[in-house]
Amino acid sequence: MLNVLRLRPHLWFQLYWVIYLVWFFALDWTITDPTYIIHSPIDDMIPFCEWFIFPYCSWFGLLVGVTALLWWYDTPAYDKLCLMMFSGMTFCLILYMILPNGVDLRPTVEQVGRDNIAMDIMQLIWKADASNNVCPSIHCQSSACMALAFSKSKLAQNHPGRKVIAFGWAALICLSTMFTKQHSIIDVVCGLAVAAVWYWPLYRRGNRTQHKALS
Secondary structure, rough: HHHHHOOOHHHHHHHHHHHHHHHHHHHHHHHOOEEEEEOOOOHHOOOOHHHHHHHHHHHHHHHHHHHHHHHHHOHHHHHHHHHHHHOOOOOOOOHHHHHHHEOOOOHHHHHHHHOHHHHHHHHHHHOOOOEOOOOOOHHHHHHHHHHHHHHHHOOOOOOHHHHHHHHHHHHHHHHHHHHHOOOOOHHHHHHHHHHHHHHHHHHHHHHHHHHHHEE
């Protein structure tokens, strides 16, 4: 194990999750009356579908899977993922403090009028996660970062199918945030924009530098 850690010494980046979780839940518990309610007319056109809770929760699988694979097989890609994802999450948390926001989209159980395993899980999520601190969506920002980092890694080189799976999975997670009424479409767009900020400095610029060096 010590030899593995010497070869891949950047596992300590994951300590950020301790900071993130403490910070996120502290805001979740203290900001109970958000100043800004995020809403778009498009939100009213998106129906609630409790079955999207399964792709919504699959975010945890994507997170663990991509992080572990990149750490083990492609350390530079892992480093870029950590930089891109953690800096974006930090930006979102700071923005939540400056501009406390939330959504008022969640239906009641009575309004839904259905009783199934998806609704049971949905209610657990609603109890654990208040409808505050939503814009930009960290769920979507981090999903985009993971798909982008994986698609640019050596694990996806010459494997277009793997890229399709990564981006398709991330897209499904983003859609799930809207169909479960966890987020407004505005939150999703802003979350993706936060992830996109890092694309040029980490990937496009790096590719140009490599091309110049080869020429």
